[in-house]
Amino acid sequence: MSGMCPIPDASGGRVMLAHGEGGRLSRQLLRRRILPHFANRHLESLGDATVLPRLDGAPVFTTDGFVVSPLFFPGGDIGCLSVFGTTNDLAVAGARPRWLSLGLILEEGLPDELLEAVLASIARATREVGVEVVTGDTKVVPRGAVDRLFITTAGLGEQLGWSLGGPRTMAAGDALIVSGPVGRHGFAVLAARENLGIDPLPTSDCGSLWPAVEALAAAGASVRCLRDATRGGVAAVLQEWAEASGLTMALDGSAIPVTAEVRGLSELLGIDPLHVANEGTMVAAVPATSIEAVLAVLRNVPITRGAVIAGRVEPRGFTPVTVRGALGRPRPLDEPLGAPLPRIC
């Protein structure tokens, strides 16, 4: 997990429109400010496309846009988030993250220090995951045409020999394992944006799930499917799995891990942490025979050390996703129309 980045001040220069227009200033921005963070042999040619080494496994491809506001929040920032978010998507698909593309859209007037801090955070996160930024693009748009800085990353990974069956292979009796406390990222961003003045502030779980997936694959652990519980939270993952499998996902409310800060905000705002985004927490559907093995592996990796059984897969009942409350009665877990928290990633 990445530590909190200090918010940089704006005492230095600023990004100008001309930095994005393909002339000498564009090349200066690229060579002096961006490339030094990402030195690798693939970037040296500076072509518009990068030829990469051949892959042994099948290529796995994903993309994500990042528009989080504020850009810096307790536990992370838009930079490391863009790396972890995209590489986590590869990891939970059973792929080793290898390479990233980095698309930056910058607002004219963006302080150089802010760009610098975001780039440094991206670079730290890529080193942590073991991926390289091998191609990129930077656009600068006039003041007001974008809110400071958006990032779109695409990730290219290599499928592992270890295979995930996918949600259609799920069966009644499978365990639903949640890899750590839920709702931390969404509430951390919300608290930072709204200056909620809560003490202690919730901290994002923003981090790389790849070490956990790599350990599961190395152990040959049997897993039906994995999914990082980002936008829409754990609830959205379970809705999709219920739909794909035709089964009911039955959570045990008392087993769902929640930090004290998240519980407090959840009660204050009336938002269920199961609907709130995570950025370093995944859900696993695991056949009964390998539950202990999977938990042992996950608890041995820092980012998933809080893994617990949060529910079971059951034959399809009246509702696709249920949560059993304190009195033992299952209630339906609704899928909200939209999420309660905009711009959290």
Added chain:
Amino acid sequence: MSGMCPIPDASGGRVMLAHGEGGRLSRQLLRRRILPHFANRHLESLGDATVLPRLDGAPVFTTDGFVVSPLFFPGGDIGCLSVFGTTNDLAVAGARPRWLSLGLILEEGLPDELLEAVLASIARATREVGVEVVTGDTKVVPRGAVDRLFITTAGLGEQLGWSLGGPRTMAAGDALIVSGPVGRHGFAVLAARENLGIDPLPTSDCGSLWPAVEALAAAGASVRCLRDATRGGVAAVLQEWAEASGLTMALDGSAIPVTAEVRGLSELLGIDPLHVANEGTMVAAVPATSIEAVLAVLRNVPITRGAVIAGRVEPRGFTPVTVRGALGRPRPLDEPLGAPLPRIC
């Protein structure tokens, strides 16, 4: 080349914040509005990452952000531009374009019809190039946080057996071939944005260069390097090649193809078309022995039928890039600090 898209009206619905937040409306937007344009077996799983077939050649990876304003202009729109721009980068790197990722950032309130027209244009362009959109992401940000619609595409291609030596293999005596009239895209966008009231309006050259590259590769034509002349125009490509090769790129001003509309705007605005972006025009450096073969191949493909020899590579003189004028004297072609035309791609 794509025809001009009519600008859609806004009589229908609009994109809402909740469409981007991972709940039921997000899935509706994806399934009802976006996926129908891009039906392919890779998208069916709807996972966060897509497992693709193994590649025979080395993977080639690129990305581009598109922030063009206006979204629709004579000859194209942001949708087809995002496909042609990214796949052209793969093509000129000597790779067959295979797959695209599609990252959309939408402003709350964007008319559904506008989104629909852009998606349809993307889909048409992918069919024309022969690539598939296999993964994507959609974010919706509040009104004012983005100017309508930005697109970031990443492209994954497969290296052809045919190889390009790169700018370091260029030699004095090589021909510099330009594949068609220059400056059309940048002037088309400018004229549309500023309502310049010029008749006829310049039309963008927005289109796919892949058929031309495929034909060169099939013919086994010897080419040192190719580059699509986007931001910064032909001048920016030649500046980079001069720097990489240590040679002088000597253009013959009278040989550079320019349409009447571009010439008129160029004189009116005092902007050299060599500095203006193209989106379907490339520069090739070609050894003397294969000039006729390369020209014959290019002139047989519609998008490059206007290919001409626009200059030669010379031993390094005082300036990296020169243009010989009507009186036979070479003048230096400056690299501007920024480009004269913002938000043209």
